[in-house]
Amino acid sequence: xxxxxxxxxxxxxxxxxxxxxxxxxxxxxxxxxxxxxxxxxxxxxxxxxxxxxxxxxxxxxxxxxxxxxxxxxxxxxxxxxxxxxxxxxxxxxxxxxxxxxxxxxxxxx
Amino acid sequence: xxxxxxxxxxxxxxxxxxxxxxxxxxxxxxxxxxxxxxxxxxxxxxxxxxxxxxxxxxxxxxxxxxxxxxxxxxxxxxxxxxxxxxxxxxxxxxxxxxxxxxxxxxxxxxxxxxxxxx
Numbered sequence: 001x002x003x004x005x006x007x008x009x010x011x012x013x014x015x016x017x018x019x020x021x022x023x024x025x026x027x028x029x030x031x032x033x034x035x036x037x038x039x040x041x042x043x044x045x046x047x048x049x050x051x052x053x054x055x056x057x058x059x060x061x062x063x064x065x066x067x068x069x070x071x072x073x074x075x076x077x078x079x080x081x082x083x084x085x086x087x088x089x090x091x092x093x094x095x096x097x098x099x100x101x102x103x104x105x106x107x108x109x
Numbered sequence: 110x111x112x113x114x115x116x117x118x119x120x121x122x123x124x125x126x127x128x129x130x131x132x133x134x135x136x137x138x139x140x141x142x143x144x145x146x147x148x149x150x151x152x153x154x155x156x157x158x159x160x161x162x163x164x165x166x167x168x169x170x171x172x173x174x175x176x177x178x179x180x181x182x183x184x185x186x187x188x189x190x191x192x193x194x195x196x197x198x199x200x201x202x203x204x205x206x207x208x209x210x211x212x213x214x215x216x217x218x219x220x221x222x223x224x225x226x227x
Contacts, residue, residue, distance in 0.1 A: 043152070100151070102151065
């Protein structure tokens with residue numbers, strides 16, 4: 001199946017700092033998605049990107065769909081303690097979602 | 110409105126036992142997905158249904174796994190016999206739209222069923 005490489009695997013940051021994480025693939029995707037998973041919960045959709053080059057914001061979150069359609073990044077500005085969790089990228093290829101391995105974010109108050 | 114409801118939340122069983130996981134999708138959602146999450150392999154799609162019909166089961170690991178959707182509000186994932194390597198969190202998700210739709214990303218996940226096979 002498709003391989004999504006997500007980095008970094010984990011991050012330890014101070015409250016108020018900005019965060020950046022990205023996802024790359026050897027294959028093209030037509031849709032990129034970013035999800036967040038809190039402990040003991042299922043993933044929740046944060047941002048969806050449907051066009052190459054698209055830059056979309058959702059509050060303090062900004063995500064971009066790479067021009068090559070093989071990558072995407074997610075930025076979180078001015079992090080707060082509730083941003084803690086695991087962030088997953090996902091690519092949609094025809095009828096399947098492929099998920100990255102996740103970036104675990106820790107925020108120190 | 111209730112979200113996707115899964116049961117049980119936790120199950121511990123012994124190798125060889127049958128395990129049945131249950132899911133109630135969001136009312137009106139025609140697409141239902143079963144995912145498995147492990148540290149080693151991340152989130153993997155096992156099978157998905159459209160209007161109660163299995164569309165793609167290529168992710169089902171082997172014949173020990175089976176899934177059914179007898180009606181629009183209920184699905185089961187069964188493992189028989191279970192093995193220790195089946196230990197994982199199993200998620201059910203539902204969607205209003207087909208995956209080709211521009212809002213396909215709106216997959217709503219349940220809280221998951223954590224399975225431990227000893």
